[in-house]
Amino acid sequence: MxxxxxxxxxxxxxxxxxxxGELLDDGVERISSNDLSKRMHVTASQIRQDLNNFGGFGQQGYGYNVAYLxxxxxxxxxxxxxxNVIVIGAGNLGQAIAGYVKFEKHGFRIIGLFDINPELKGKRVRDLTIQMLDDLPEFVKHNDVEIAALTLPKTSAKTVAMKVVNLGIHAIWNFAHVDLDDIENVVIENVHLSDSLMQLxxxxxxxxx
Amino acid sequence: MxxxxxxxxxxxxxxxxxxxGELLDDGVERISSNDLSKRMHVTASQIRQDLNNFGGFGQQGYGYNVAYLxxxxxxxxxxxxxxNVIVIGAGNLGQAIAGYVKFEKHGFRIIGLFDINPELKGKRVRDLTIQMLDDLPEFVKHNDVEIAALTLPKTSAKTVAMKVVNLGIHAIWNFAHVDLDDIENVVIENVHLSDSLMQLxxxxxxxxx
Known part of the structure; x- marks a missing residue:
């Protein structure tokens, strides 16, 4: 590839x-790039170009097999x-992320929720119990953690990110209002809500x- | 412009x-596009090009005045x-958004939080009281609402969006896992958290x- x-x-x-996925749910078996284009409000040529990056998937004049694609x-x-995902920062946003069952449908399993606030220790969110950040090294030893979602204030995000990477977690889903690009050996995806509101x-x- | x-x-x-804003907080008064470029990990020419879209702001060899820029x-x-922003959908995510004080710093004032679940009626989130969606038309009459944040299941997002637009709100900050592009006469900004997780x-x- x-x-x-x-x-x-x-x-x-x-x-x-x-x-x-929606087409599948609607029982559609086959769709032309033109029909997909109308639904998605992008040009059919854009669709063909995008999918050609991965080898195509369609047969000329026959359209795409929805389930296969x-x-x-x-x-x-x-x-x-x-x-496996852990959430660090068990405030409102962290609890929202941890409680979002839809992620599991796409293979993202939230297995831990951490904070530094002792008052939150032991509190239940869905089937998770909030743990203290100090217990993270031990947790990581016994669980295969792939992604850490950081729902933290920007002041602590960088330090926690470095800690997480040092523990061997190499993917960060960052909600803190700061870029973490300087950290090496980690894949980062930012969700900057304020930036999005400003674009709006x-x-x-x-x-x- | x-x-x-x-x-x-x-x-x-x-x-x-x-x-x-961070430079301002650090007391930096002036910055060259080269220094800004190093901090932001984008090329200096990208910065100059971007800012030239709005008429420049810099003087050759003199850098940018941080406060002015x-x-x-x-x-x-x-x-x-x-x-003025209202949040529709008072689940975890809606409550997180409604409680996020940082938005106010950038001029986004959350003035209402709505839901359809009668059990949530009257519950307090920060200085807001959760109201029922049926009360929205009356609320909009008495308050100048510019933006509606939709933190709703995808099944109800479209209907609620149409309702909101019919009430004269013309900007939607959409967190529902569905595109709302078909609705006319409205500015939409999507935050698709699952999409972001998939990119990661x-x-x-x-x-x-």
Whole structure:
């Protein structure tokens, strides 16, 4: 598989996966790139180009097999395997993430919820018990943790991220309002909610004029 | 101002704003595009190009005035004005969003939290009292609501979005796992957490190989 696939294509893949999942749920077996294009509001040529990065999947004039394409994109995205996730920061957002059952459907299994606030120790969130961050090294020894979601204040995010990486966790889903790009040997995906809200307000302003 | 600024540039603006805010907090008065480039891990030419979309802001060999650039980018993003926000869906995520005080610093004032679950009626989240969605039309009459954040299951998101738009709210911050692009006359910003998690798992898989 081509390793030089742009992040722009990667950003679009989950959306394909989501639409194909909906088609599957609706019992659709086959779809042309034109029909998929109408549903997704992207051009058919964009769809063909994107999917060609991975070898195509379609037959000319015959369209895509929905189940097959869904499965294959799932494989590319790695969502047909199980990924163990811990959440560090058991505030509102951390509890929301930890309680979000939908992630499990896509193979992301939340297996631990950590905080530094002793008042939260032992509190239950769904089937998880909030643990103290000091217990993380021991937890990591006994559990195969692949991803750490950081729902922390920006002041502690970097320190905790380094700690996590030193414990051998090499993927961070970062909700803290800070970039963690300086840390080596780790894959990072940022969800900057304030940035997203600012894009919205920019587009509101433009829309008004 | 040029209206044809690409969404790629817009996506980068909040990040400039964030870094400039940190520089301001650190007491930095002036910064060259080279130094900003090192901090942000983007090329200096990218920074100059991005900012030139809005007329520049820098003087050759003199660098950027941090406070001025921060203020100007804030103006472009519309974060120096107040935007009233309501949150619809008072589950974990809705409560997390409603309780996130940082948004206020950037002018986003959460003024209402709504749900359809009668058990949540009257519950307090920060200084907000959860109201029933049926009361929204009356609320909108008496309050200037600009943005509705939808933290709802995907099955109800579309219906609620249409309702919101019919009430005269023309900006939606959508956390539901569905695109709302078909709705007219509304500015939408999506936060698809599952999509983000899938990008992370794609990049983990690539990193392993």
């Amino acid at each position: 081509d390793k030089m696939i742009s992040q722009a294509v990667i950003r679009r893949l989950p959306r394909y996966y989501r639409y194909l 869904h499965e294959e994109i799932g494989n590319i995205l790695g969502v047909n395997e199980t990924h 307000s920019y587009n509101i302003t433009q829309h008004k004029n | 040029d209206k044809m600024i690409s969404q790629a540039v817009i996506r980068r603006l909040p990040r400039y704003y964030r870094y400039l 921060h203020e100007e980018i804030g103006n472009i993003l519309g974060v120096n004005e107040t935007h 798992s794609y990049n983990i898989t690539q990193h392993k190989n």
